[in-house]
Amino acid sequence: MAGFVLRRVLLVLPSLLGLLIVCFLLIRMVPADPAVALAGDNATPAQIEAIRRSYGLDQPIHVQFLRYLEGVARLDFGQSQFSSRPVAEDIAQRLPATLELTMAALLISVGLGVPLGVLAAVNHNRWPDFVLRVVSVAGVAIAAFWLAIMLQMLFAMQLGWLPLRGQLSAGLTPPPGPTGFLLLDSLLVGRFDLFADALRHLVLPAVTLSLGGLATITRFTRAGVLDTLQKDFVFYERASGYAPRRLVWIYVLRNSVAATVTQIGLLFGGLIAGAVVVESIYDWPGIGSYTVQAILTADSKVMLAVTLLVGLIYAVVNILTDVAHALIDPRLRDRA
Amino acid sequence: MELTRRNYAALTLATLIAAPARAGAATPGLMVRSDGQPQNLDPHQIFDVPMMGYALNTYDGLYRYQNNPPVLEPWLATGHASSEDGLDWEFKLRPGVTFHDGSPLTAADVVYSFQRVLALNKAPASAFLPILKPGNVTAPDPLTVRFRLDRPYGPFLAAIPIVAIVNAKLVQANEKGGDHGAAWLASNEAGSGAYSFVPGTLTPNERLGMQRFEGHFWGWSDNPSPVARVAMRTARETSTGVLGLMNGSIDWTDSYLPTDQVEQIQSSRVARVERHSSLRTFVIRMNNARAPFNNLNFRKAMAHAFNYDGFIKEILKGYADRNAGPMPNPLWGVPKDAAGYDYDLGKARNFLRAAQADGVNIRQPIRIHIQSQLEQTNQAAQLFQSDLQSIGVNLRIVTDTWANIVTSTGSAETSPDMWIHWVSTYFVDPENWVGQMYDSQFHGTWKASSWYKNPEVDALLGRARGLVKQAERAPLYEEATRRVMADCADIWVYNTVELRGVSNRLSGYRFCPAGGGSELRWLQLKG
Amino acid sequence: MAMPVLEVEALRVAIRGDEGMARILDHIAFRLETGRILGVVGESGCGKSTLIRTILGILPRGAQVGGGRVMFEGEDLLAFSEAELNRQVRGSRISFIPQDPYLALNPVFTVGAQLLETMRRHRHGTRQDHRAELVRLLRRVQLPDAEAALDRYPHQFSGGQRQRLLIAAALACAPRLVVADEPTTALDVTTQQQILLLLRELVEETGVSMLFVTHDLGVVAELCDDLCVIYAGQSVETGLARAVLGSPMHPYTRALLACHPDRSEGFVGIPGAVPSPLRAPPGCRFAPRCPEARQGCPARAPQPRAAASGRAVDCILYDPVPVEAVS
Numbered sequence A: 001m002a003g004f005v006l007r008r009v010l011l012v013l014p015s016l017l018g019l020l021i022v023c024f025l026l027i028r029m030v031p032a033d034p035a036v037a038l039a040g041d042n043a044t045p046a047q048i049e050a051i052r053r054s055y056g057l058d059q060p061i062h063v064q065f066l067r068y069l070e071g072v073a074r075l076d077f078g079q080s081q082f083s084s085r086p087v088a089e090d091i092a093q094r095l096p097a098t099l100e101l102t103m104a105a106l107l108i109s110v111g112l113g114v115p116l117g118v119l120a121a122v123n124h125n126r127w128p129d130f131v132l133r134v135v136s137v138a139g140v141a142i143a144a145f146w147l148a149i150m151l152q153m154l155f156a157m158q159l160g161w162l163p164l165r166g167q168l169s170a171g172l173t174p175p176p177g178p179t180g181f182l183l184l185d186s187l188l189v190g191r192f193d194l195f196a197d198a199l200r201h202l203v204l205p206a207v208t209l210s211l212g213g214l215a216t217i218t219r220f221t222r223a224g225v226l227d228t229l230q231k232d233f234v235f236y237e238r239a240s241g242y243a244p245r246r247l248v249w250i251y252v253l254r255n256s257v258a259a260t261v262t263q264i265g266l267l268f269g270g271l272i273a274g275a276v277v278v279e280s281i282y283d284w285p286g287i288g289s290y291t292v293q294a295i296l297t298a299d300s301k302v303m304l305a306v307t308l309l310v311g312l313i314y315a316v317v318n319i320l321t322d323v324a325h326a327l328i329d330p331r332l333r334d335r336a
Numbered sequence B: 001m002e003l004t005r006r007n008y009a010a011l012t013l014a015t016l017i018a019a020p021a022r023a024g025a026a027t028p029g030l031m032v033r034s035d036g037q038p039q040n041l042d043p044h045q046i047f048d049v050p051m052m053g054y055a056l057n058t059y060d061g062l063y064r065y066q067n068n069p070p071v072l073e074p075w076l077a078t079g080h081a082s083s084e085d086g087l088d089w090e091f092k093l094r095p096g097v098t099f100h101d102g103s104p105l106t107a108a109d110v111v112y113s114f115q116r117v118l119a120l121n122k123a124p125a126s127a128f129l130p131i132l133k134p135g136n137v138t139a140p141d142p143l144t145v146r147f148r149l150d151r152p153y154g155p156f157l158a159a160i161p162i163v164a165i166v167n168a169k170l171v172q173a174n175e176k177g178g179d180h181g182a183a184w185l186a187s188n189e190a191g192s193g194a195y196s197f198v199p200g201t202l203t204p205n206e207r208l209g210m211q212r213f214e215g216h217f218w219g220w221s222d223n224p225s226p227v228a229r230v231a232m233r234t235a236r237e238t239s240t241g242v243l244g245l246m247n248g249s250i251d252w253t254d255s256y257l258p259t260d261q262v263e264q265i266q267s268s269r270v271a272r273v274e275r276h277s278s279l280r281t282f283v284i285r286m287n288n289a290r291a292p293f294n295n296l297n298f299r300k301a302m303a304h305a306f307n308y309d310g311f312i313k314e315i316l317k318g319y320a321d322r323n324a325g326p327m328p329n330p331l332w333g334v335p336k337d338a339a340g341y342d343y344d345l346g347k348a349r350n351f352l353r354a355a356q357a358d359g360v361n362i363r364q365p366i367r368i369h370i371q372s373q374l375e376q377t378n379q380a381a382q383l384f385q386s387d388l389q390s391i392g393v394n395l396r397i398v399t400d401t402w403a404n405i406v407t408s409t410g411s412a413e414t415s416p417d418m419w420i421h422w423v424s425t426y427f428v429d430p431e432n433w434v435g436q437m438y439d440s441q442f443h444g445t446w447k448a449s450s451w452y453k454n455p456e457v458d459a460l461l462g463r464a465r466g467l468v469k470q471a472e473r474a475p476l477y478e479e480a481t482r483r484v485m486a487d488c489a490d491i492w493v494y495n496t497v498e499l500r501g502v503s504n505r506l507s508g509y510r511f512c513p514a515g516g517g518s519e520l521r522w523l524q525l526k527g
Numbered sequence C: 001m002a003m004p005v006l007e008v009e010a011l012r013v014a015i016r017g018d019e020g021m022a023r024i025l026d027h028i029a030f031r032l033e034t035g036r037i038l039g040v041v042g043e044s045g046c047g048k049s050t051l052i053r054t055i056l057g058i059l060p061r062g063a064q065v066g067g068g069r070v071m072f073e074g075e076d077l078l079a080f081s082e083a084e085l086n087r088q089v090r091g092s093r094i095s096f097i098p099q100d101p102y103l104a105l106n107p108v109f110t111v112g113a114q115l116l117e118t119m120r121r122h123r124h125g126t127r128q129d130h131r132a133e134l135v136r137l138l139r140r141v142q143l144p145d146a147e148a149a150l151d152r153y154p155h156q157f158s159g160g161q162r163q164r165l166l167i168a169a170a171l172a173c174a175p176r177l178v179v180a181d182e183p184t185t186a187l188d189v190t191t192q193q194q195i196l197l198l199l200r201e202l203v204e205e206t207g208v209s210m211l212f213v214t215h216d217l218g219v220v221a222e223l224c225d226d227l228c229v230i231y232a233g234q235s236v237e238t239g240l241a242r243a244v245l246g247s248p249m250h251p252y253t254r255a256l257l258a259c260h261p262d263r264s265e266g267f268v269g270i271p272g273a274v275p276s277p278l279r280a281p282p283g284c285r286f287a288p289r290c291p292e293a294r295q296g297c298p299a300r301a302p303q304p305r306a307a308a309s310g311r312a313v314d315c316i317l318y319d320p321v322p323v324e325a326v327s
């Protein structure tokens, strides 16, 4: 197993390099000249030229790329041209917010989607199944921003139960915690008021973000369970008098989640993409809104670093997915 | 009572839901702003509207614009004197001004600040680079600063407020590898302003905290209930900002509210819209260097085909003032006799025919670039498109970004046929509008992206730039503006009415076109 | 006479499908005395598995019992609720040995987890007790390395070993009745022999009764005390295995035995094909293929007649008043 993981990790490096090269070329193809944007309003052409030189933007592209790679090897991802801060610092500050959001969304998607999928399958072609099928089609079809606005109108404006936006109430100071994860840090420093406030801010964005995944997870779990229910061993287990709940939720489910686990892996990438929209609507200070800003201002170092990060997350999630598959199914373990 | 697991879960949920009543409620002394914050916090690297919204509060300048129309008032300086030839300028400083760290603000800090602006060579430098050498800023004594310009420069005084005075010792202490402390000041603050940045509260572009500076030189006796703390929380979607205003979680939006939100806010009891005529013009640019826009008749046809009143009345709900020339109406240097162009498709057709007679191919499709983030540029383009269609001109709308467009304006070949933008007040002087937009020496900058070239206009603007007295400069700018309008260089649409949503907790709002009313020290906060 | 452990009376089961009602079982009757092995033999598709499903109360969706009784130790299983069957019958008093040992075990759980799951539910005692008992049983069914086996996964065993596991599982809760659905069909001939031998020994040791379903007459001859021959959902002849095989009475049984010598060839010797339960002929379902069919066959409702001691046959030939005589 360890060897298997190691092999996968080593395979990741060339893919990331390829990703970087493609991204580097793409960014250079966009006409926006970061030096111009950087020089700001009222800049003279001479000023722009000076900036271009000072950022090495006048060098041939392969030189620029090698320079960049050299930096990356030292874990130096360059400076954001706009915040004038190291990109790594910006990302480190914002990544926890995005991870907190995506994890919460994933938790909702999986925590709700798996049971609902089982429920639909067990009640195949009866009303719970029909209802869930309609709902899961709707879940895929509804646009996140539309749902977000509906949720904001209802829960933040009409009922006033939940905050409209942001990660923490303006009057509160984030905990000085070690991890950067708001929920975790507020617990670590024993500030339950901060924890409750942060949690309440998390609800609407996480629900919005989770919807698409919820539908997918429900559908795949339902299909998986339906498939498993046809299996001989399920008949054998019923004939052996297994307790009905344990039969479904343990013995059938574990055989049915292979496809669901794959989906969860894919979903994680989707969630990060979805975070771009959701973070913008809810003013969530994460990677998503950072990326939007970077694209609008042609901040190439940020775009590259974010690409690398997303690629890395994808790769890690992929490996984790394979590990999860192997943990679930002993036959894969013996093969590996 | 035995607390089962299920009960416990329900109870937790209930507390989560019950807590909120406070959700929208405001924190005493705290004001929440949803207008954007600058890309970084260094006022010498960036000079734009969000930076003014930050730096007008955390930093001070020698002079400051106040009121509407703006008046230049002594701020850190008590006054100034200039030589007859306009080359030598001397500013006297107020005594006893201190920075946030308690150290005194002296002439040495002023000299350092101007030299730093020139050395960094970023946006705020452009007004001074052509006329000021770093060595020519001097401090003969702690309360005197002298400038010697390379040549007379009329807008010099108008540009003085651009430079924020930073704490020289503090910044120098944080220099790294000759960067003039650029990396450090990008996320720290070294000012003397009425508010200070609270360290550790910055997430770039998202949030930032400020608190009142008790020791500000202006004193606080004129304000019985100033804002104690300021939380900047950028709202990316205007609609979110407006919702926040209505539920009390935001006290202050940006000053570019979509006009359709105005009524909704006005009808609420918790907030209002501050409406103030500004100095910010809306322009549809034409690339005069390229066919068919190199033909005067064609340009006039275009100018007559835009439905100015329809756009202002229907789309902007009347919240804008028709501004027929390049200069904002309230400013000096505007020729009162120049009528500009009106919406008249009949005239447009005639000019089109005339253009055709000149050999212009009026059928060739033309492209207008809009800014994807700014819906109004799209609305204007759509309106224009339908009118042009009715006179047989094929306008295509290209969605673009500011960064792309500005890059493309580097040369006439790559500049768009047409594009739409605003010209805000960077300094209150005709130079900010007609000067930098139509003097061909600025070709290659986005402001001069119509590639207009008229030697007579260049000469007029050059002369105006070299004079110091407003009375002498004004007629030159008026004449230059007249010529540019006669040449129909661009399509000038309106002067902005700035619309800012403000909570009723706040009173004492003071609007000034430079900075858009974001100087918070005048505000009074109840509750 | 003592109460039989299982007595099936006039059992009818139909399944409603897209193409209409399929009458899968159309009068099944037999009895199984305590401690004996009853073979239920019939061609593929004649309803043997459906019979077992009916006994266990796990019928496919759309199936309904049209009549009859399934008397198990004096109680009619058809009257049991799902919960009662689950709690008191399946895996405890009646255990099941499936046809295909390759498919019957859950691939993602250890063998121990699966076998202990049943014991946990149906037996008293601690997990350690259960484990010890299981290991004893696994040794008894001659599974090598019985202790370690519990922590292994199904795919780590051969087919024969898996069937031994399943046999041990079937005995784990000391059932009164074991129903086996062609438990040796999926195995090679040698393994099949060993398994049959093992079953025989176990029945004798434990005194459990067994319903053994197969399509293989050779297996019946080897293993079973009693025999019930099924054709297209109808039980046509029952009796002592030796007696039925020695002197078959029903024309179907006779045809079956006549063409049997080569076991693997099955029933090719009988002309025609088994009717689909959707289009089953009325009356005796074998009539269209029967060399001795009479006019009255299609009109004759299934009704087994006692022939000799413990022998019953369901055919017009053995009815008291021959139909021809009336006509």
Ligand SMILES: Nc1ncnc2c1ncn2[C@@H]1O[C@H](COP(=O)(O)OP(=O)(O)O)[C@@H](O)[C@H]1O
Pocket (backbone or CB within 6 Å): C015, C017, C022, C024, C042, C043, C044, C045, C046, C047, C048, C049, C050, C051, C060, C061, C276, C277
């Ligand atoms: N779920 C079902 N729906 C419809 N028909 C079925 C179903 N299950 C079995 N059958 C039919 O019932 C008949 C008997 O099947 P089965 O009991 O499996 O026979 P055997 O076990 O003797 O091979 C077959 O014709 C089969 O097609």
Ligand SMILES: [Mg+2]
Pocket (backbone or CB within 6 Å): C045, C048, C049, C050, C181
């Ligand atoms: Mg079968």
